[in-house]
Amino acid sequence: MKNKRMPVWAMAVTDTLLICAAVGTFMLFDYVMPHSSGEQGTVVAQVDSDTKNSFVLPTSGNKETEEDIEKSVSSETDNESSAESKAEAESSAAEKAESSAEKNESRSSSRKKERREHTSENWYDNTGTDEYTADDTLVQSVLNADVQSEQVQYYESDDAVITIEKKWFGEGDDKVTYYAADIYVSSVDVLKTALAEDTYGKNIKDSIFSMAAEHGAVFAVNGDFYGNSEEGIVVRNGVKYRDNLNDVDICVLFTNGEMKTYTYEEFDTDAVLAQGVWQAWCFGPMLLDGNGGVLETFNTTTYLNSENPRSAIGYIAPGHYKIITVDGRDPGYSKGVTLSELAAIMSDEGCMTAYNLDGGCSAMMVYDGELVNIPDRGREISDIIYIGG
Amino acid sequence: MKRLARILPHATIVMVGMFIFFWVLDIMNPTMNFINRKASNKLMIIMLVLSMVTAIMDIYHERKCDRLKKLSEESSDKGR
Numbered sequence: 001m002k003n004k005r006m007p008v009w010a011m012a013v014t015d016t017l018l019i020c021a022a023v024g025t026f027m028l029f030d031y032v033m034p035h036s037s038g039e040q041g042t043v044v045a046q047v048d049s050d051t052k053n054s055f056v057l058p059t060s061g062n063k064e065t066e067e068d069i070e071k072s073v074s075s076e077t078d079n080e081s082s083a084e085s086k087a088e089a090e091s092s093a094a095e096k097a098e099s100s101a102e103k104n105e106s107r108s109s110s111r112k113k114e115r116r117e118h119t120s121e122n123w124y125d126n127t128g129t130d131e132y133t134a135d136d137t138l139v140q141s142v143l144n145a146d147v148q149s150e151q152v153q154y155y156e157s158d159d160a161v162i163t164i165e166k167k168w169f170g171e172g173d174d175k176v177t178y179y180a181a182d183i184y185v186s187s188v189d190v191l192k193t194a195l196a197e198d199t200y201g202k203n204i205k206d207s208i209f210s211m212a213a214e215h216g217a218v219f220a221v222n223g224d225f226y227g228n229s230e231e232g233i234v235v236r237n238g239v240k241y242r243d244n245l246n247d248v249d250i251c252v253l254f255t256n257g258e259m260k261t262y263t264y265e266e267f268d269t270d271a272v273l274a275q276g277v278w279q280a281w282c283f284g285p286m287l288l289d290g291n292g293g294v295l296e297t298f299n300t301t302t303y304l305n306s307e308n309p310r311s312a313i314g315y316i317a318p319g320h321y322k323i324i325t326v327d328g329r330d331p332g333y334s335k336g337v338t339l340s341e342l343a344a345i346m347s348d349e350g351c352m353t354a355y356n357l358d359g360g361c362s363a364m365m366v367y368d369g370e371l372v373n374i375p376d377r378g379r380e381i382s383d384i385i386y387i388g389g
Numbered sequence: 390m391k392r393l394a395r396i397l398p399h400a401t402i403v404m405v406g407m408f409i410f411f412w413v414l415d416i417m418n419p420t421m422n423f424i425n426r427k428a429s430n431k432l433m434i435i436m437l438v439l440s441m442v443t444a445i446m447d448i449y450h451e452r453k454c455d456r457l458k459k460l461s462e463e464s465s466d467k468g469r
Binding site: 011014015016018019022023026029030031228229230231246247248283301303304 | 399402403404406407410411416417418419420421422425426427428429432
């Protein structure tokens with residue numbers, strides 16, 4: 001009996017299908033199926049009573065204004081209140097809102113001026129076409145943009161003050177919309193992180209809402225999606241889960257409230273851990289030079305540097321941080337930003353140090369159980385950064 | 390043995406195809422670390438073993454063919 005042979009084209013198609021099936025199976029096993037490592041972590045830092053409540057929270061000027069505005073609005077709807085008191089309340093609220101807007105505007109313009117001076121002084125000759133090089137044109141376009149803003153949330157407690165503002169610049173398809181959370185905490189342990197299902201492991205994921213609800217978070221954003229990788233330092237709330245390094249930049253929040261970013265080459269794990277690490281993220285890249293200037297180069301690729309939704313954490317001073325969520329992939333509302341633009345935004349927000357967190361569909365900001373931003377579909381994530389609980 | 394000899398090259402093609410795919414993904418998104426993962430390393434060892442066995446079998450097959458060709462040439466020479 002003659003052995004029938006498969007035609008070459010059928011063989012090629014079969015092999016291609018087999019490759020696809022093998023890759024799919026591998027991805028399913030290694031990137032989708034959760035693997036709990038059983039790792040409980042090692043405590044590497046604690047916030048002692050001396051460092052508790054060591055940072056001063058700002059006065060509640062904003063809150064008063066809001067309350068006044070609320071009062072004025074309620075007085076408007078109150079049929080029993082007199083026309084005179086209505087007018088007084090309205091004018092008082094309007095005056096306060098106006099003076100607050102003026103203050104904000106002058107603060108913003110002076111900060112923008114300082115930042116421009118800083119970047120122009122330290123800027124380098126950006127003539128290279130290296131894919132890792134910051135795009136000076138984009139940086140300058142963001143720094144010079146007419147950023148408009150409106151306050152969308154305000155939270156104040158004994159431990160934290162959070163002001164969330166919606167900001168936008170550009171027009172038409174070039175419009176960029178982002179949400180900036182200005183965060184003051186009384187001590188660094190107020191800025192917490194949580195792992196999905198409270199378990200350290202690979203591909204263990206949960207929705208940002210359930211993680212926030214489980215931990216009683218008032219405010220939450222996505223973290224660095226540590227669960228997608230087997231390498232990179234992971235320290236959460238003073239507990240070290242792993243400290244093997246990969247080739248991404250590292251961001252460390254110390255127990256004294258300082259936040260520093262490191263390249264993987266300069267990161268000395270033992271020396272850094274000895275300083276008291278409260279949180280350590282491994283995603284990146286780092287965006288600013290430690291003095292508020294946009295870095296000359298970013299540790300990234302062309303693909304990752306494209307316009308996307310982004311999340312980033314920034315450091316202004318011990319106890320004062322900025323978390324930004326930029327929306328994207330929605331022309332007309334927000335196109336998303338490159339890393340150069342994100343760095344410029346963080347610089348413009350007054351940050352000294354800033355670090356890119358997981359973005360794309362993961363870029364989500366939640367306040368009081370509800371989404372603040374408009375994410376691109378959204379997805380389940382490995383970890384969150386939160387306040388409250 | 391004959392069946393194995395037929396399957397092995399295809400298995401090697403599949404493994405190599407997977408690694409080309411991972412290599413492209415790794416260039417685009419190195420954060421995902423497609424090539425240096427523990428599972429990828431195991432796959433790489435399998436690919437190396439498969440490549441080695443396929444190459445050995447190919448060499449053996451080629452030498453066998455040469456030998457048979459030589460024998461048939463010698464027998465045809467004797468026949469003349």
